[in-house]
Amino acid sequence: MMILMALRLALRSLLRNRMRSALTALGVIIGVAALLVTVVLGEGTRKMVAAQIASMGSAILMIVPGASAQGGFMGGTGSGRPLQRDDVEAILQARSVRYAVPVDRTVAQVVSSNLNWQTPIIGTTTDYLALRDWPVARGRFFNSAENDTAAKVCVLGKTVAQNIFGDTDPVGQQLRVKQMPCEVIGLLAAKGQSAMGSDQDDVLIMPSLTLRTRVLNQNRQFVSTIMVSATSEDDLSAAESEVVSILRQRHKLSDDQENDFTVRNLAELVQTQQKIVETQTGMLRNVAAVSLLVGGIGIMNIMLVSVTERTREIGIRLAIGARERDILLQFLVEAVVLSVMGGLLGIGLGVLAATLFSKLGGGMPVDFSAFWMILGFGVSVAIGVLFGFYPARKAARLDPIDALRYE
Amino acid sequence: MSDADANSQPLLRLSKITKVYTRGDLAVPALRGIDLTIEQGEFVAVMGPSGSGKSTLMNLIGCLDRPTSGAYYLEGQDVAQLDRDALAGVRLRTLGFVFQGFNLLSRTTALENVELPLLYAGMKSQERAERAKDALRRVGLDARAGHTPNQLSGGQQQRVAIARALVTRPKLLLADEPTGNLDSRTSIEVMALLQELNGEGLTVLLVTHEPDIASYAGRLLLVKDGRLRTDEKRKAMSAKQALSEWRDEETLQ
16 A cells, blocks of 8 residues: 555656656666676576587597697697597496497488488497487387498488488488498487587488498598497596596506597587686676666665755655655655666566577577566666665655755 | 543643754753643644744644653643654644645645645545545635646645645644745635634644734744743634725725
8 A cells, every 4th residue: 555655656756857767777777688688698508508418418428539638749630549449348348338339420422312412421339329318210220230240221310311301201211322322221310409509410320330341441440439428427527537547558558648539528518618608698797787786876876866856845744744664665666666667678678689699699599588587677676675775764864844944 | 531531631731841952062942941731722823033942842842853851741642752753643643734835745736735644644545535625625625626736826725735734633733834925815814714723623823923913813922032931812813804804995995
């Protein structure tokens, strides 16, 4: 009841000085808008990264030969000792390792009877799908016998299947990879974008030996990368050190020699991307904080002016029986209304700016959940209360006689 | 409280009231011991030169200020010791104020101005509007309820202020130079209204420096140097009669 009356009074008083109110609210408008952009973009990225880590399969390590991560190695990737097929078997023995598969990659033209498509090709072993947590939609994945005999079979990602076979069921069809004829035995479930934004469904997977010996014509003993998954996310660093010590032992490295291979943590790579976004939004967060502070001080300033201007009015109200808390409430509500008006405009502006940022920034993910709107609203209420309290208390503490005499 | 009790006890009683203002190290006494009793239904005028302490006295009686020493009983209650909120409650329920400068809220309609004390009393909006309209009708301004102060003449503004003072049905109306900003004719009209209200049982305490305005009161207090110099009861002039004589003069001219 009392609040409602104070609200009406506040609105009337603020509308009386439209320009002044608008300018005063500007700080809060900018502050809340910047705050909203920060959280909407930051949270959007965080959610995307979490989703991508989940889609990649958690707790995955990539081992590549050459290029020492510790520096001092000048040969470049691959110039060191190559990884061997036996390394995969050795790594599989480690306690914290669940799966270990060789992964060779190339890009080749895939040709069917009348269509062709250039696509990344992966050569690996049977455990690859389990490691990536990637189900087969139709047909089946190749088995270890097919791998050992370098069978001419392959499994297609959804994008490749659509581009080569259209809507026809690809399972059982024939296609050529370079010059090698090959039977499609399975279609993978759709997986979506990777952390780097590439289409993970644009892929053809075949047995590791098939790719190395029949397509690439390379030594069957070597593999270009090894992909390893830990038994759990918590075991990832344990798995990493086990892998390192196994490979060092197998490569006969003495204690003073650096690793001749590199172990990469995929989750870390994705998190790096998140850090970049956080740095960008961090600037904005500072803008938000400063702007909210300045906006709050602006409100306090204008409320002090308002209290002085209306000293006589306060005197009248006190004389006819208003209590201190009535006056306090009146001016506090006015400050909060001013701040909340700014906050609402700021939310609108923030949503607009975040959408624009996201569009211009190449589809940066945004998270427009109601929680952030409520947060923006809450922040503006808090600013109003925080910075409106001092002027309101000053008004409430006025001496009625002095206030009545004020000219 | 029964009617007998209410009648046996004065509306207000001041006992050895002093007020000392301190300006830096200097103590300036404004009231040097006032004893005063006002009965229910009296019409009292307070006169005195500026600096005599009559405004201070008015503020103390109006519960806008507290005495340095002494006791102030309003309806039997010692209000000298009440805190700010309690004093606000007394101002709200027991007292009504009328000022020289009208002190209406600008850009606020007459009706809303009159409703204001009821708002602080926490009254519901419908009842509030009805009571405020009644009060405006009582001062003859119900037709102007939607006007803002700058659309009203000085006399009308003062009548709105009187309606605002009346709307909480106070026991005591405090009028501080209520005719100070009005011409003679309007002044007499306002005095006639106050006399009428007094006739209905409202106690009126009037501060003025104009002897002819004071002559409409049935009791005259003269304050000088912080002391009560004169306290006399006399036959009050009738403002209504003065008003009709004024009309006669006008018709003659």
